[in-house]
Amino acid sequence: MIAVPSPEEGPNPLSVPANTPEHCPGTESELAGKSDACNGCANQEICASNIPKDPDPSLPLITERMTSVKRKILVLSGKGGVGKSTFTAQLGWAFAADDRTQVGIMDVDICGPSIPTILGIANEQVHASSSGWSPVFVQDNFAVMSVGFMLPSSRDAVMWRGPKKNGLISQFLKDVDWGDLDYLVVDTPPGTSDEHLSIVQYLKDSGIDGAVVITTPQEVAIQDVRREINFCRKVGIKMLGLVENMSGFVCPRCKTESQIFKPSTGGAKKLAEDMGIELLGSVPLDPRIGKSADYGVSFLDEYPDSPATTAYLDIIDRIKEILGD
C-alpha cells in the first residue's frame, strides 16, 4: 500500500529553521536533533543539546537594526497577480507624500521582483557603505530595497531554493542601512512559503504591526486568500484588513460597469465576514493603474481625481487610523 500523507500534520512551521531536511520534526519537538531526519542537519548539535535554542545568529542583529523602524506592515496574498506590489507602491507613495514621514519598502519577492519597475527605479544599483548596503531612494524620504537592484540584468532568473532566499531576506533586514523609518512596508511573493516564514521569524522579536491582505473578487483567488488568512492566524500576525482589487470595470466609452472577475461566491465582502476581519475597501480595475506601474509613475499623482485614487486613499487613511497614526 502506498500511503497518502496529510499535509496539515507536522510541526509548527515556525519551529522549522530555514536550512533543515524534509522531515525535520521541529526544534520544539521532543525528537529535535534526535530523529532519523536530523542526521546530517547543520543544527543537530544545538537541537540535541538542552540549551535554549537560538535558531539564527542574525536574529539579535535584525532586532537591533529594526529598533529605528516604527511600523512594520506586510502586504500579503495567497494568490498571484492580485495587485500586492501595486498596492505596496501606492502605500509607499501615499505615506511619503508627507515629507516629514520616512518610508521604506522592502521587496521580498526574490524570484519576481516588481517593485523597482513600479516605482520607476529599475536601473538603479545597491551601494555598499560603512554602515551597510544603502537602499535606493525614490525621493529623499522614500527608500527601497529589492533583489532587482542586485542583478546584472533584468532578464536574469533567480533560481534559488529556500535557504538562499532566506539568507538574502535576513541580509535585507540586518545589513540595509534603513535609517529612521516611520513605516517599513514589505511586499511579499504569492503563497505561504519560505519567504513568509522567514520574514515572520526574523521580525518575531521586533514585532509586526499587521498585515494587509489583497484579493480579487473571484473564488479562485478567494480560496487562496482564505488559506493565507489561516496562515497569519497560525503564526500570530495581526490582520489590519482585506482589500478587494480589480472589482468592477467601467467601460471608457459607454461608462457601464461590468465585472471581469465576478465575485461568484460573494467576493471579499463575504470572505471578510466569514473570517471576521475588516474589509478596508475595494479598488476598481482601471487600465491606467497598470500603465502607471509599467511606466514607473505614481498613479495617485497622475490621476488624482479617479475613483481608484479615492479608493486607495480611503483605504490608506483607514490603515493609519487602525494603527493609531
Added chain:
Amino acid sequence: MADQSSPVARRLQTVKNIIIVLSGKGGVGKSSVSTQLALNLHASSPTAKVGILDVDLTGPSIPRMLGLDGHGVHQSSSGWVPVYADGPEARLACMSVGFLLKNKGDSVVWRGPKKNGMIRQFLSDVRWGELDYLVIDTPPGTSDEHLSLLEHMAPVHSRLSAVIVTTPQAVALMDAMKCLSFTRAVNLPILGLIENMSGYVCPCCGEISNVFSTGGGEEMARREELRFLGSLPVDTELVTLLDAAEPEKEGSVREGILQQYSSTSSAKLFKKIVERMVEQLG
C-alpha cells in the same frame, strides 16, 4: 547520466509527453491555461488519455477549476489513485495537494525541502497509468518547486517541454523573460508563448479595452525567437466557469465542465493553440 531505474523514471515510463506550464509572474493564467490545455487535449480524440498534475503546493487551483473540490485521493497497492474529472471514463486524471487536505481553507506552510518531498511523491507514487499527455501546472517564480520538478524528471528529460504564459503588461513580461532564462539554463525546450488576458470586449457597447494592455507577449516571442501560440482575450464566462463549478459529492459524475467549456469562446481559440503545440510534439 540520469538514473533510468529511479522510482520517478519507472512511474513515468507510461507517459508519452510531459508539458510544463510556466510563467514567472503570479496570476497570469498558468492554472487556467493548464486546465484548458488538459480539457482540449482530452477532447482532441475520443481515446486521448490526459493527466494534470498541480505542483502549486501552497496555492492549488486545479481542483476548483475542474469542479473537483472536496474529492479525495485513495491509496492502492499500486499507488495513489488520481481523481478523474470525467468520471468512470477515466481519461482525465488529476492530482493536487488540494485533494489531500481535510479542509479546503487549510494552509499548507512548507519550506523547500518538504515541497521537494511532496513533488517527488507526486511523480513517483501516483498511479497515472498510460497517458498521452501529462500537463503540469506550476506556481509562480523559479524556485524550489521548479528546480525539484526538473531534478526528479531528469531521467525523462527527452519527453519534457514547456509553455510560457504571460499577460501583456511590462511587469509580467519582465518575469516571463526571467522564466525564459530559467528554461534556457535547465535546457528545457519551449513549445511557445501564450499571451493571456489580452483585450476585453465591453458586454454593453462592444468597445475593446486593453484592460491589461496588449501585444507585449507577441512582441516578446518575436524578439526571443519563440513560437507565438496565440493570444486569449479576457473572457468573463471563463472566469465564472473555472470559479463556480460547484463542489460535488464524492463519486458522482461530473459532466458539467467538459461540455460547458467546449461551448465558450475561449475553447475555440484554445483549440488552435493546442494544434500548434501538438504539431511540434509529433
